Amino acid sequence: MGFLAGKRILITGLLSNRSIAYGIAKAMHRQGAELAFTYQNDRFKDRVAKLAADFGSSLIYPLDVQDDAQITGLFEQLGQQWDGLDALVHSIAFAPGEALEGDFLDGLTREAFRISQEVSTYSFPALVKAARPMMQGRNASVLTLSYLGAVRTMPNYNIMGLAKASLEASVRYLAVTLGPEGIRANAISAGPIKTLAASGIGSFGKLLSFNEHNAPLRRNVTIEEVGNAAAFMCSDLASGITGEIMYVDGGFNTTALGNALPLPQ
Numbered sequence: 410m411g412f413l414a415g416k417r418i419l420i421t422g423l424l425s426n427r428s429i430a431y432g433i434a435k436a437m438h439r440q441g442a443e444l445a446f447t448y449q450n451d452r453f454k455d456r457v458a459k460l461a462a463d464f465g466s467s468l469i470y471p472l473d474v475q476d477d478a479q480i481t482g483l484f485e486q487l488g489q490q491w492d493g494l495d496a497l498v499h500s501i502a503f504a505p506g507e508a509l510e511g512d513f514l515d516g517l518t519r520e521a522f523r524i525s526q527e528v529s530t531y532s533f534p535a536l537v538k539a540a541r542p543m544m545q546g547r548n549a550s551v552l553t554l555s556y557l558g559a560v561r562t563m564p565n566y567n568i569m570g571l572a573k574a575s576l577e578a579s580v581r582y583l584a585v586t587l588g589p590e591g592i593r594a595n596a597i598s599a600g601p602i603k604t605l606a607a608s609g610i611g612s613f614g615k616l617l618s619f620n621e622h623n624a625p626l627r628r629n630v631t632i633e634e635v636g637n638a639a640a641f642m643c644s645d646l647a648s649g650i651t652g653e654i655m656y657v658d659g660g661f662n663t664t665a666l667g668n669a670l671p672l673p674q
């Protein structure tokens with residue numbers, strides 16, 4: 410029996426078998442969780458249904474986080490299947506492509522800022538707000554995905570760095586708000602991984618190889634490794650952890666000069 414046996418978990422952001430959400434679903438399924446998923450729009454419905462079947466799930470619901478009615482509708486529909494929810498995984502981000510390339514200020518517009526914050530940040534506490542009634546009395550938890558660009562500059566990450574900084578702040582406010590209800594809120598800050606969302610970031614390949622050479626583990630992390638950490642974070646094994654940003658990045662965030670020595674003469 411896995412350490413998530415008996416847990417009912419909703420995973421958002423599943424899009425392909427490269428998605429971080431796929432790695433999370435894999436680990437959670439292996440640990441015995443019952444899973445439900447969301448898909449962004451009808452274009453992705455069949456694809457997500459097939460991926461969900463890999464985890465024995467036929468529970469898939471539409472969710473475009475820019476639509477309030479879909480956020481409330483999601484939990485109304487889920488509530489007809491499940492009498493409660495033990496964990497919510499938020500694995501969603503988006504910013505317009507022109508804001509993820511080159512000069513931070515050149516790419517900066519009011520519209521790009523609004524969209525990136527709305528989709529990548531607001532959606533997390535908004536989903537938690539709607540899920541809250543289903544999470545009472547079950548030692549539940551919520552989890553989101555962040556990146557080092559929240560706290561350090563990163564070439565081309567630009568406006569998404571601002572969104573992730575705000576997302577990480579939301580984790581702390583959620584933790585203190587939901588703590589008295591026994592609900593925990595955490596984030597995993599993952600190292601770079603080649604996914605569809607990541608391919609929207611300028612020169613992402615270079616970022617991957619820089620990370621690979623400079624992380625203490627001298628390699629990039631996998632969606633399976635992020636998944637294992639997510640399974641732990643949403644389990645009772647992590648019952649004392651909330652408000653935390655946990656890095657799963659081969660240790661990259663802990664270095665200043667990476668693997669730079671010996672310095673060139």
Ligand SMILES: NC(=O)c1ccc[n+]([C@@H]2O[C@H](COP(=O)([O-])OP(=O)(O)OC[C@H]3O[C@@H](n4cnc5c(N)ncnc54)[C@H](O)[C@@H]3O)[C@@H](O)[C@H]2O)c1
Pocket residue numbers: 421422423424425427428429430448449472473474475499500501502503528554555556557598599600601602603604605606607
């Ligand atoms: N890949 C990386 O290098 C990396 C590193 C750290 C953190 N992250 C974060 O992990 C999370 C998942 O991204 P991924 O890398 O697995 O890529 P992905 O492309 O597989 O997943 C991104 C998901 O966001 C969803 N999405 C976008 N706009 C949406 C909207 N309006 N409504 C609902 N869903 C929407 C997409 O449908 C997709 O499922 C993101 O928050 C990302 O910032 C990724």
